[in-house]
Amino acid sequence: MKYYDQIKQQTEDPAMQIENLIREFFQTSPENSMNFEHIERVFDEPLVGFSNGGDPLFEFLKKDIGSPCMTPVEIFRTSFPDIEARADDLTVISWVLPQTRLTKNDNRKETAFPSERWARAKHYGAAFNKALMIHVANILKKTGIAAVAPVLAPIFTIGVSERYGLASSWSERHAAYVSGLGTFGLCDGLITPRGKAMACGSVIAQIRITPTPRSYTDHHAWCLFYAKGTCGLCVKRCPAGALSKEGHNKNLCSEYEHGVAQEYIRSHFGIDDYACGLCQTGTPCESKNPVRHSGKTGYQDVHNRQDHGSNVGNSS
Ligand code: SF4
Ligand code: SF4
Numbered sequence: 001m002k003y004y005d006q007i008k009q010q011t012e013d014p015a016m017q018i019e020n021l022i023r024e025f026f027q028t029s030p031e032n033s034m035n036f037e038h039i040e041r042v043f044d045e046p047l048v049g050f051s052n053g054g055d056p057l058f059e060f061l062k063k064d065i066g067s068p069c070m071t072p073v074e075i076f077r078t079s080f081p082d083i084e085a086r087a088d089d090l091t092v093i094s095w096v097l098p099q100t101r102l103t104k105n106d107n108r109k110e111t112a113f114p115s116e117r118w119a120r121a122k123h124y125g126a127a128f129n130k131a132l133m134i135h136v137a138n139i140l141k142k143t144g145i146a147a148v149a150p151v152l153a154p155i156f157t158i159g160v161s162e163r164y165g166l167a168s169s170w171s172e173r174h175a176a177y178v179s180g181l182g183t184f185g186l187c188d189g190l191i192t193p194r195g196k197a198m199a200c201g202s203v204i205a206q207i208r209i210t211p212t213p214r215s216y217t218d219h220h221a222w223c224l225f226y227a228k229g230t231c232g233l234c235v236k237r238c239p240a241g242a243l244s245k246e247g248h249n250k251n252l253c254s255e256y257e258h259g260v261a262q263e264y265i266r267s268h269f270g271i272d273d274y275a276c277g278l279c280q281t282g283t284p285c286e287s288k289n290p291v292r293h294s295g296k297t298g299y300q301d302v303h304n305r306q307d308h309g310s311n312v313g314n315s316s
Pocket of ligand 2: 187237238239240241242243248252253254256257276277278279280
């Protein structure tokens with residue numbers, strides 16, 4: 001495999017090789033399919049970001065969210081108990097898989113339940129994302145680099161954070177946020193340079209890669225509601241009353257998705273899965289960063305802000 005030697009030698013920053021292997025899998029994997037009778041990919045071209053496992057934001061998130069949230073080094077050491085690893089020996093490889101124009105167009109028209117394309121993208125997209133995680137981790141392992149996909153690790157759990165309610169040991173959106181790929185919106189979705197209608201995934205690897213700069217200084221910088229005091233369209237889009245100016249009620253959202261929405265998807269599309277995504281489409285942040293914030297990189301600014309600590313974990 002052409003990537004093995006390039007990554008293994010590490011004569012140059014291997015970021016490009018890892019990005020290429022993600023893009024190649026995106027282009028060639030049969031799992032990147034909506035499983036219609038015609039050929040249609042689930043996702044558009046991925047975005048890739050990197051963060052160092054010792055980035056203080058990971059420790060901050062663990063403290064802020066509390067149990068069950070874990071740091072990259074905790075997950076790595078639990079997955080590879082025989083390998084000595086310091087936090088800053090690790091890199092979090094994070095990616096964003098944007099929804100296609102067709103999927104967004106369809107879901108934008110809906111007002112109560114997700115469109116068939118959205119439901120398919122959720123269901124088959126999760127399978128593709130999982131296959132991508134396994135592929136990236138396996139390629140790295142074959143080069144001698146220990147790697148684990150946190151959400152596929154046996155240690156992965158979903159529990160209840162005392163402060164924020166439903167939470168998991170690893171949040172893909174928080175990993176993407178630390179890896180320079182976007183900031184959170186009023187509805188808790190991550191607004192990336194390609195917008196909020198997307199899925200994301202990650203792998204933690206024992207490899208040093210230059211972190212992707214974060215072009216924001218606040219975890220809500222790309223949301224119009226927080227940045228400019230305007231918008232709030234995601235609140236109007238929510239059919240479950242789970243969004244308000246106070247943010248995202250995870251319990252109402254989950255009840256809706258796993259209740260009437262799942263039943264609708266099963267009975268109308270023959271897919272046994274939950275989905276919604278109405279707040280991710282038909283909004284100014286659907287396909288782009290609507291604020292076009294161009295602040296300086298600076299997690300320290302974020303880390304030191306009192307308001308940052310007050311609710312960043314709520315997006316877990
Ligand atoms: S729809 Fe508006 S308020 Fe909601 S997350 Fe997007 S930019 Fe923020
Ligand atoms: S996913 Fe659906 S139910 Fe949940 S907050 Fe968004 S619009 Fe509301």
